Amino acid sequence: MAEIISANDVNFESLIRNSLMIIVDFWAPTCTPCRLMEPGLEKIAANHQENVRVLKVNVNECPKTSSRFFVRTLPTLLFIKDGQVKTQIVGAVNPNQIEKTLSEVG
Amino acid sequence: MKKKWDVIIVGGGPAGLAAAIYSGRALRKTLVLDKKVFGGQIINADIIENYPGFAEPIVPAELMDQMVKQAERYGVFLENDEVAKLTREKGAWQIGVYNDTLEAKAIIYAAGSVIRFLGVSGEKEMLGRGVSVCATCDAPFFLQRRVAVLGGGDTALSEALHLAKFASEVVLIHRRGQFRAEKILQDRVFKNEKIKIIWDSEVLGFKGNQKLEALELKNKKSGTLETVGFDGVFLAIGTIPNTELVKNLVKLDENGYVITDISLRTDAEGLFVAGEVIKGNRRQVAISVGMGVQAALSCEEYLTSLE
Numbered sequence: 001m002a003e004i005i006s007a008n009d010v011n012f013e014s015l016i017r018n019s020l021m022i023i024v025d026f027w028a029p030t031c032t033p034c035r036l037m038e039p040g041l042e043k044i045a046a047n048h049q050e051n052v053r054v055l056k057v058n059v060n061e062c063p064k065t066s067s068r069f070f071v072r073t074l075p076t077l078l079f080i081k082d083g084q085v086k087t088q089i090v091g092a093v094n095p096n097q098i099e100k101t102l103s104e105v106g
Numbered sequence: 107m108k109k110k111w112d113v114i115i116v117g118g119g120p121a122g123l124a125a126a127i128y129s130g131r132a133l134r135k136t137l138v139l140d141k142k143v144f145g146g147q148i149i150n151a152d153i154i155e156n157y158p159g160f161a162e163p164i165v166p167a168e169l170m171d172q173m174v175k176q177a178e179r180y181g182v183f184l185e186n187d188e189v190a191k192l193t194r195e196k197g198a199w200q201i202g203v204y205n206d207t208l209e210a211k212a213i214i215y216a217a218g219s220v221i222r223f224l225g226v227s228g229e230k231e232m233l234g235r236g237v238s239v240c241a242t243c244d245a246p247f248f249l250q251r252r253v254a255v256l257g258g259g260d261t262a263l264s265e266a267l268h269l270a271k272f273a274s275e276v277v278l279i280h281r282r283g284q285f286r287a288e289k290i291l292q293d294r295v296f297k298n299e300k301i302k303i304i305w306d307s308e309v310l311g312f313k314g315n316q317k318l319e320a321l322e323l324k325n326k327k328s329g330t331l332e333t334v335g336f337d338g339v340f341l342a343i344g345t346i347p348n349t350e351l352v353k354n355l356v357k358l359d360e361n362g363y364v365i366t367d368i369s370l371r372t373d374a375e376g377l378f379v380a381g382e383v384i385k386g387n388r389r390q391v392a393i394s395v396g397m398g399v400q401a402a403l404s405c406e407e408y409l410t411s412l413e
Contacts, residue, residue: 031243032167033150036143040186060246070317072338073234074243090234092142094186096204 004038004045007055009064015055016080021102023054024078026066031074033092040095044102052102079105107185110209111137113405114201116189116351117216119146120391121381123173124398125214125405130180132406137210138177139203141188145170146218147345148391150240151261152268156288157391169391189217192351199376212376212408214401215352215364216394219345219382224256228312236318236338241265245272248338254279254321256309257342260389263291265340270300277336279304281326312339347383359385370401371408378405 007015007024016022025041027034045054059066059074069078069085077089079101086105089097113129115122118140129136138144148154149170153163174184191202192213201208221239223229229237238244241255245268253273255266258280264287269276278295283305285292295301304323311322313333320335347362356372356379357365363385370378380401381387381394 028243028246030246031240032145033143033240033243035167036145036149066247070235072236072244072247072317073238073240076234088234091239094141094143094188096187097141100204 004041004054004056007057007062007065009062012055012057012062012065015053017083018053019082021048021052021086021105022078022080023052023098023102024080025054025056026059026069026071026074026076026078027056028059028074034075037075037092040093040098043095044098048102081105107206107208108135108137108183109207111135112210112409113137113212113214113402114139114199114208114210115214115216116192116201117146117218117348117381118144118174118184119216119218119381119394120148120170120173121218121394121398121401122146122214122216123170123177124395125216125380125402126177126182126184126398127173127180128399128402129214129405130177130182132402132409133181134406134409136177136182137208138182138184139187139189139201140184141186143186144174144184146394147221150242151264152242154391166391189351192355194355194374194376211412212378212405214378214380214398214405215383216380216398216401217348217351217383219347219389221341222344222346223341224309224343226309226311228314228318232312232314232318232339235316236314236336237312238338238340239342241268241340244338244340245269248273250274251337252277252335253338253340254334254336255340255342256280257344258282258285258287259342259344260287260291262342263287263295265342266301267291267294267298269340270298273300273338276301277304277334278302279307279309279321279323281308282306345382345389349383352377352379352383361385363387368400369404370397371404376405376408378402378408
Protein backbone atom coordinates (compact mmCIF):
# COMPACT_ATOMS: atom_id res chain seq x y z
CA MET A 1 0.00 0.00 0.00
CA ALA A 2 1.36 3.39 -1.00
CA GLU A 3 2.03 5.57 1.98
CA ILE A 4 1.80 9.29 2.42
CA ILE A 5 5.31 10.73 2.28
CA SER A 6 6.36 13.37 4.81
CA ALA A 7 8.08 16.16 2.91
CA ASN A 8 10.15 19.01 4.35
CA ASP A 9 11.84 22.20 3.20
CA VAL A 10 14.95 20.23 2.20
CA ASN A 11 13.50 17.34 0.19
CA PHE A 12 10.37 19.04 -1.18
CA GLU A 13 11.84 20.19 -4.49
CA SER A 14 13.23 16.77 -5.39
CA LEU A 15 9.93 15.09 -4.47
CA ILE A 16 7.80 17.27 -6.75
CA ARG A 17 10.13 16.95 -9.76
CA ASN A 18 8.20 13.94 -10.89
CA SER A 19 6.07 13.04 -13.87
CA LEU A 20 3.43 11.56 -11.54
CA MET A 21 0.63 13.73 -10.18
CA ILE A 22 1.69 14.95 -6.74
CA ILE A 23 -0.89 15.92 -4.13
CA VAL A 24 0.63 18.07 -1.40
CA ASP A 25 -1.33 18.19 1.84
CA PHE A 26 -0.40 21.24 3.94
CA TRP A 27 -1.36 20.52 7.54
CA ALA A 28 -0.57 21.28 11.19
CA PRO A 29 -1.16 19.29 14.38
CA THR A 30 -3.54 22.00 15.66
CA CYS A 31 -5.78 21.74 12.57
CA THR A 32 -8.68 19.36 13.29
CA PRO A 33 -10.07 19.23 9.72
CA CYS A 34 -6.54 18.27 8.57
CA ARG A 35 -6.50 15.33 10.95
CA LEU A 36 -9.97 14.20 9.87
CA MET A 37 -8.95 14.33 6.20
CA GLU A 38 -6.02 12.00 6.67
CA PRO A 39 -7.87 8.66 6.21
CA GLY A 40 -9.27 9.97 2.93
CA LEU A 41 -5.82 10.90 1.67
CA GLU A 42 -4.52 7.48 2.65
CA LYS A 43 -7.32 5.97 0.56
CA ILE A 44 -6.35 8.14 -2.43
CA ALA A 45 -2.67 7.17 -2.07
CA ALA A 46 -3.64 3.48 -1.95
CA ASN A 47 -6.08 3.67 -4.88
CA HIS A 48 -3.66 5.53 -7.15
CA GLN A 49 -0.32 3.92 -6.35
CA GLU A 50 0.54 3.86 -10.05
CA ASN A 51 0.00 7.49 -10.92
CA VAL A 52 -0.26 9.65 -7.80
CA ARG A 53 2.02 10.44 -4.85
CA VAL A 54 0.66 12.11 -1.74
CA LEU A 55 3.01 14.35 0.25
CA LYS A 56 2.37 15.84 3.69
CA VAL A 57 3.89 19.17 4.66
CA ASN A 58 3.65 20.24 8.30
CA VAL A 59 3.51 24.02 7.93
CA ASN A 60 4.96 24.56 11.42
CA GLU A 61 8.13 22.74 10.40
CA CYS A 62 8.28 23.85 6.75
CA PRO A 63 7.91 27.63 6.61
CA LYS A 64 9.87 27.90 3.34
CA THR A 65 7.60 25.54 1.40
CA SER A 66 4.41 27.00 2.90
CA SER A 67 5.33 30.58 2.04
CA ARG A 68 6.59 29.60 -1.42
CA PHE A 69 3.01 28.60 -2.29
CA PHE A 70 1.46 31.41 -0.19
CA VAL A 71 -0.33 28.83 1.96
CA ARG A 72 -2.23 30.69 4.68
CA THR A 73 -5.16 28.33 5.24
CA LEU A 74 -5.30 24.72 6.39
CA PRO A 75 -5.95 22.26 5.04
CA THR A 76 -4.72 23.21 1.59
CA LEU A 77 -4.13 20.62 -1.12
CA LEU A 78 -1.92 21.42 -4.12
CA PHE A 79 -1.99 19.28 -7.25
CA ILE A 80 1.46 19.41 -8.88
CA LYS A 81 2.69 17.76 -12.05
CA ASP A 82 6.14 18.17 -13.61
CA GLY A 83 6.91 20.74 -10.94
CA GLN A 84 3.93 22.93 -11.92
CA VAL A 85 0.89 23.64 -9.73
CA LYS A 86 -2.18 22.50 -11.70
CA THR A 87 -4.83 23.44 -9.13
CA GLN A 88 -5.46 23.72 -5.41
CA ILE A 89 -8.24 22.92 -2.95
CA VAL A 90 -8.58 25.09 0.15
CA GLY A 91 -10.49 23.62 3.12
CA ALA A 92 -11.51 20.10 4.12
CA VAL A 93 -12.80 17.80 1.38
CA ASN A 94 -13.74 14.14 1.11
CA PRO A 95 -11.90 11.54 -1.03
CA ASN A 96 -14.55 11.70 -3.79
CA GLN A 97 -13.91 15.40 -4.26
CA ILE A 98 -10.19 14.69 -4.50
CA GLU A 99 -10.92 11.92 -7.06
CA LYS A 100 -13.00 14.38 -9.06
CA THR A 101 -10.23 16.97 -9.05
CA LEU A 102 -7.70 14.30 -10.04
CA SER A 103 -9.81 13.32 -13.06
CA GLU A 104 -10.15 16.98 -14.05
CA VAL A 105 -6.45 17.84 -13.88
CA GLY A 106 -5.36 14.44 -15.16
CA MET B 107 -21.85 0.31 0.28
CA LYS B 108 -25.29 -1.27 0.71
CA LYS B 109 -28.01 0.14 -1.55
CA LYS B 110 -31.10 -0.10 0.66
CA TRP B 111 -31.44 1.59 4.02
CA ASP B 112 -34.22 2.34 6.47
CA VAL B 113 -32.89 5.81 7.21
CA ILE B 114 -30.33 7.93 5.40
CA ILE B 115 -29.15 10.97 7.30
CA VAL B 116 -27.73 13.73 5.14
CA GLY B 117 -25.10 15.60 7.18
CA GLY B 118 -22.72 14.38 9.87
CA GLY B 119 -22.67 17.36 12.23
CA PRO B 120 -24.19 17.46 15.74
CA ALA B 121 -27.80 17.20 14.42
CA GLY B 122 -27.08 14.33 12.03
CA LEU B 123 -25.01 12.36 14.52
CA ALA B 124 -27.54 12.79 17.35
CA ALA B 125 -30.26 11.56 14.98
CA ALA B 126 -28.01 8.64 14.00
CA ILE B 127 -27.57 7.51 17.62
CA TYR B 128 -31.35 7.39 18.12
CA SER B 129 -32.00 5.77 14.75
CA GLY B 130 -29.34 3.14 15.44
CA ARG B 131 -30.86 2.39 18.83
CA ALA B 132 -34.25 2.00 17.13
CA LEU B 133 -32.51 -0.83 15.22
CA ARG B 134 -33.03 0.88 11.89
CA LYS B 135 -30.48 0.32 9.13
CA THR B 136 -28.99 3.79 9.21
CA LEU B 137 -26.43 5.51 7.00
CA VAL B 138 -24.98 8.97 7.61
CA LEU B 139 -23.56 10.80 4.60
CA ASP B 140 -21.34 13.84 4.88
CA LYS B 141 -19.57 15.51 2.00
CA LYS B 142 -16.75 16.88 4.14
CA VAL B 143 -15.58 15.41 7.42
CA PHE B 144 -17.75 14.16 10.28
CA GLY B 145 -18.35 16.57 13.12
CA GLY B 146 -19.73 19.60 11.31
CA GLN B 147 -18.50 23.17 11.45
CA ILE B 148 -18.05 23.10 15.21
CA ILE B 149 -14.80 21.13 14.81
CA ASN B 150 -13.24 24.40 13.63
CA ALA B 151 -13.82 26.00 17.04
CA ASP B 152 -11.04 25.76 19.62
CA ILE B 153 -13.23 25.08 22.67
CA ILE B 154 -16.87 24.66 23.69
CA GLU B 155 -17.79 26.06 27.08
CA ASN B 156 -21.58 26.00 26.96
CA TYR B 157 -22.49 22.40 26.10
CA PRO B 158 -24.42 21.20 29.14
CA GLY B 159 -22.91 18.39 31.15
CA PHE B 160 -19.28 19.45 30.98
CA ALA B 161 -18.07 21.68 33.81
CA GLU B 162 -14.72 22.27 32.08
CA PRO B 163 -14.28 23.55 28.51
CA ILE B 164 -14.20 20.71 25.97
CA VAL B 165 -12.45 20.27 22.64
CA PRO B 166 -15.11 20.20 19.89
CA ALA B 167 -13.33 17.55 17.83
CA GLU B 168 -13.25 15.23 20.84
CA LEU B 169 -16.96 15.75 21.54
CA MET B 170 -17.79 15.01 17.91
CA ASP B 171 -15.48 11.98 17.85
CA GLN B 172 -17.49 10.62 20.76
CA MET B 173 -20.76 11.19 18.86
CA VAL B 174 -19.36 9.33 15.85
CA LYS B 175 -18.25 6.40 18.03
CA GLN B 176 -21.57 6.40 19.89
CA ALA B 177 -23.46 6.16 16.58
CA GLU B 178 -21.17 3.37 15.34
CA ARG B 179 -21.69 1.49 18.60
CA TYR B 180 -25.37 1.15 17.63
CA GLY B 181 -24.64 -0.14 14.15
CA VAL B 182 -24.81 3.12 12.19
CA PHE B 183 -22.70 3.37 9.02
CA LEU B 184 -20.93 6.61 8.16
CA GLU B 185 -19.69 7.44 4.66
CA ASN B 186 -18.05 10.50 3.15
CA ASP B 187 -20.11 11.22 0.10
CA GLU B 188 -21.93 14.13 -1.44
CA VAL B 189 -25.63 13.83 -2.13
CA ALA B 190 -26.27 15.21 -5.60
CA LYS B 191 -29.94 14.32 -5.96
CA LEU B 192 -32.87 13.56 -3.68
CA THR B 193 -36.13 12.32 -5.16
CA ARG B 194 -39.11 10.26 -4.03
CA GLU B 195 -40.07 7.48 -6.37
CA LYS B 196 -42.44 4.55 -5.85
CA GLY B 197 -42.82 5.21 -2.12
CA ALA B 198 -39.11 5.42 -1.34
CA TRP B 199 -36.37 8.03 -1.37
CA GLN B 200 -33.69 7.80 -4.04
CA ILE B 201 -30.39 9.37 -3.05
CA GLY B 202 -27.92 10.09 -5.82
CA VAL B 203 -24.33 10.03 -4.56
CA TYR B 204 -20.96 9.90 -6.33
CA ASN B 205 -21.26 7.14 -8.96
CA ASP B 206 -24.21 5.45 -7.22
CA THR B 207 -27.89 5.69 -6.21
CA LEU B 208 -29.07 4.62 -2.77
CA GLU B 209 -32.58 4.00 -1.48
CA ALA B 210 -34.12 4.80 1.90
CA LYS B 211 -37.55 4.59 3.51
CA ALA B 212 -36.92 7.91 5.27
CA ILE B 213 -34.50 10.82 5.13
CA ILE B 214 -33.30 13.03 7.94
CA TYR B 215 -31.94 16.12 6.28
CA ALA B 216 -29.34 17.74 8.53
CA ALA B 217 -26.98 19.23 5.95
CA GLY B 218 -26.22 22.29 8.07
CA SER B 219 -25.00 25.51 6.61
CA VAL B 220 -22.12 26.91 4.65
CA ILE B 221 -19.98 29.87 5.57
CA ARG B 222 -21.24 33.16 4.20
CA PHE B 223 -18.90 35.21 2.08
CA LEU B 224 -19.23 38.94 1.54
CA GLY B 225 -19.05 38.64 -2.22
CA VAL B 226 -16.84 41.71 -2.66
CA SER B 227 -13.77 42.14 -4.87
CA GLY B 228 -10.66 40.16 -4.05
CA GLU B 229 -12.33 37.97 -1.41
CA LYS B 230 -12.44 34.66 -3.30
CA GLU B 231 -9.05 35.28 -4.93
CA MET B 232 -7.44 35.80 -1.52
CA LEU B 233 -9.08 32.77 0.11
CA GLY B 234 -6.21 30.69 1.42
CA ARG B 235 -3.86 33.60 0.82
CA GLY B 236 -4.68 35.63 3.89
CA VAL B 237 -8.47 35.23 3.86
CA SER B 238 -9.53 32.44 6.20
CA VAL B 239 -12.66 30.89 7.66
CA CYS B 240 -11.01 28.90 10.46
CA ALA B 241 -9.00 30.62 13.19
CA THR B 242 -7.93 27.41 14.93
CA CYS B 243 -6.60 26.06 11.62
CA ASP B 244 -4.77 29.16 10.50
CA ALA B 245 -3.88 31.25 13.56
CA PRO B 246 -0.23 30.06 13.67
CA PHE B 247 0.38 31.63 10.23
CA PHE B 248 -0.26 35.03 11.81
CA LEU B 249 2.19 34.93 14.70
CA GLN B 250 3.01 38.53 15.64
CA ARG B 251 1.03 39.82 12.65
CA ARG B 252 -2.01 42.07 12.36
CA VAL B 253 -5.31 40.39 11.57
CA ALA B 254 -8.96 41.36 11.23
CA VAL B 255 -12.05 39.35 12.15
CA LEU B 256 -15.30 40.26 10.40
CA GLY B 257 -18.53 39.76 12.32
CA GLY B 258 -20.16 40.33 15.70
CA GLY B 259 -21.58 36.98 16.78
CA ASP B 260 -20.25 34.14 18.95
CA THR B 261 -18.02 32.80 16.18
CA ALA B 262 -16.42 36.18 15.43
CA LEU B 263 -15.65 36.94 19.08
CA SER B 264 -14.40 33.42 19.84
CA GLU B 265 -12.11 33.58 16.82
CA ALA B 266 -10.80 37.02 17.85
CA LEU B 267 -10.00 35.70 21.34
CA HIS B 268 -8.20 32.68 19.89
CA LEU B 269 -6.24 34.79 17.39
CA ALA B 270 -5.15 37.20 20.15
CA LYS B 271 -2.97 34.36 21.49
CA PHE B 272 -0.93 34.50 18.26
CA ALA B 273 -1.30 37.83 16.48
CA SER B 274 0.23 41.15 17.53
CA GLU B 275 -3.12 42.86 17.03
CA VAL B 276 -6.65 41.66 16.28
CA VAL B 277 -9.20 44.10 14.88
CA LEU B 278 -12.87 43.10 15.06
CA ILE B 279 -14.77 44.82 12.25
CA HIS B 280 -18.53 44.86 12.72
CA ARG B 281 -21.21 46.47 10.60
CA ARG B 282 -23.30 47.39 13.63
CA GLY B 283 -22.64 49.41 16.79
CA GLN B 284 -22.95 46.44 19.16
CA PHE B 285 -22.21 42.72 19.23
CA ARG B 286 -24.85 40.00 19.41
CA ALA B 287 -22.41 37.42 20.86
CA GLU B 288 -22.78 35.95 24.35
CA LYS B 289 -22.12 38.62 27.00
CA ILE B 290 -19.32 36.55 28.54
CA LEU B 291 -17.45 36.60 25.22
CA GLN B 292 -18.03 40.35 24.81
CA ASP B 293 -16.62 40.92 28.29
CA ARG B 294 -13.46 38.97 27.44
CA VAL B 295 -13.04 40.83 24.14
CA PHE B 296 -13.42 44.26 25.77
CA LYS B 297 -10.84 43.33 28.40
CA ASN B 298 -8.29 41.93 25.92
CA GLU B 299 -5.64 44.56 25.21
CA LYS B 300 -4.70 43.02 21.88
CA ILE B 301 -8.23 43.30 20.47
CA LYS B 302 -9.42 46.57 18.90
CA ILE B 303 -12.90 47.16 17.49
CA ILE B 304 -14.04 49.04 14.41
CA TRP B 305 -17.80 49.57 14.73
CA ASP B 306 -20.38 50.40 12.05
CA SER B 307 -18.12 49.51 9.17
CA GLU B 308 -18.36 47.31 6.13
CA VAL B 309 -15.70 45.81 3.91
CA LEU B 310 -15.83 46.95 0.29
CA GLY B 311 -12.86 45.01 -0.98
CA PHE B 312 -9.83 42.84 -0.27
CA LYS B 313 -6.52 44.22 -1.59
CA GLY B 314 -3.25 42.49 -2.22
CA ASN B 315 -0.81 41.05 -4.69
CA GLN B 316 -0.55 37.24 -4.37
CA LYS B 317 -1.56 37.54 -0.71
CA LEU B 318 -3.86 39.77 1.31
CA GLU B 319 -2.39 43.14 2.25
CA ALA B 320 -5.30 45.44 3.11
CA LEU B 321 -9.04 45.92 3.46
CA GLU B 322 -11.07 48.73 1.99
CA LEU B 323 -13.49 49.88 4.67
CA LYS B 324 -16.48 52.17 4.69
CA ASN B 325 -17.89 53.66 7.86
CA LYS B 326 -21.65 53.32 7.50
CA LYS B 327 -22.40 56.34 9.67
CA SER B 328 -19.93 58.90 8.35
CA GLY B 329 -19.48 57.43 4.88
CA THR B 330 -15.67 57.70 5.29
CA LEU B 331 -13.61 55.35 3.14
CA GLU B 332 -10.22 54.06 4.22
CA THR B 333 -7.73 51.34 3.35
CA VAL B 334 -6.36 49.52 6.39
CA GLY B 335 -3.40 47.13 6.25
CA PHE B 336 -3.84 43.54 7.48
CA ASP B 337 -1.87 40.31 7.04
CA GLY B 338 -4.95 38.15 7.50
CA VAL B 339 -8.73 38.38 7.61
CA PHE B 340 -11.06 35.85 9.22
CA LEU B 341 -14.66 35.72 8.02
CA ALA B 342 -17.31 35.12 10.67
CA ILE B 343 -20.31 36.94 9.23
CA GLY B 344 -22.73 34.06 9.46
CA THR B 345 -23.84 31.14 7.36
CA ILE B 346 -26.22 30.18 4.58
CA PRO B 347 -28.46 27.10 5.03
CA ASN B 348 -27.55 24.17 2.84
CA THR B 349 -31.04 23.63 1.46
CA GLU B 350 -30.51 23.67 -2.31
CA LEU B 351 -31.21 19.91 -2.47
CA VAL B 352 -34.59 20.16 -0.76
CA LYS B 353 -35.80 23.50 -2.10
CA ASN B 354 -38.41 21.86 -4.32
CA LEU B 355 -39.46 19.34 -1.67
CA VAL B 356 -40.16 21.43 1.44
CA LYS B 357 -41.25 24.94 2.42
CA LEU B 358 -38.37 27.41 2.73
CA ASP B 359 -38.44 30.97 4.05
CA GLU B 360 -37.03 33.93 2.09
CA ASN B 361 -33.49 33.20 3.41
CA GLY B 362 -33.59 29.54 2.42
CA TYR B 363 -34.28 28.04 5.87
CA VAL B 364 -36.72 25.13 6.17
CA ILE B 365 -40.02 26.01 7.83
CA THR B 366 -41.21 23.18 10.06
CA ASP B 367 -43.00 22.51 13.34
CA ILE B 368 -41.63 21.08 16.57
CA SER B 369 -41.98 17.49 15.27
CA LEU B 370 -39.46 18.36 12.51
CA ARG B 371 -41.58 16.64 9.87
CA THR B 372 -41.93 18.29 6.48
CA ASP B 373 -44.58 18.35 3.78
CA ALA B 374 -42.67 15.64 1.94
CA GLU B 375 -43.55 12.17 3.19
CA GLY B 376 -40.71 10.49 5.08
CA LEU B 377 -38.49 13.57 5.01
CA PHE B 378 -37.44 15.05 8.36
CA VAL B 379 -35.12 17.95 9.07
CA ALA B 380 -32.74 18.92 11.88
CA GLY B 381 -30.07 21.44 12.74
CA GLU B 382 -28.98 24.59 10.99
CA VAL B 383 -31.16 24.08 7.91
CA ILE B 384 -34.13 25.10 10.08
CA LYS B 385 -35.35 28.63 10.58
CA GLY B 386 -34.63 29.75 14.13
CA ASN B 387 -31.69 27.47 14.91
CA ARG B 388 -29.22 29.72 16.72
CA ARG B 389 -26.10 27.79 15.70
CA GLN B 390 -25.66 26.03 19.02
CA VAL B 391 -24.46 22.43 19.28
CA ALA B 392 -26.97 21.76 22.05
CA ILE B 393 -29.89 22.98 19.89
CA SER B 394 -28.76 20.93 16.90
CA VAL B 395 -28.37 17.83 19.05
CA GLY B 396 -31.88 18.29 20.44
CA MET B 397 -33.28 18.74 16.95
CA GLY B 398 -31.46 15.63 15.72
CA VAL B 399 -33.02 13.59 18.53
CA GLN B 400 -36.50 14.98 17.79
CA ALA B 401 -36.18 14.31 14.04
CA ALA B 402 -35.08 10.71 14.71
CA LEU B 403 -38.03 10.14 17.07
CA SER B 404 -40.50 11.55 14.53
CA CYS B 405 -38.84 9.45 11.84
CA GLU B 406 -39.17 6.33 13.97
CA GLU B 407 -42.86 7.08 14.50
CA TYR B 408 -43.25 7.34 10.72
CA LEU B 409 -41.38 4.08 10.02
CA THR B 410 -43.49 2.27 12.62
CA SER B 411 -46.66 3.56 10.95
CA LEU B 412 -45.56 1.90 7.69
CA GLU B 413 -45.33 -1.52 9.30
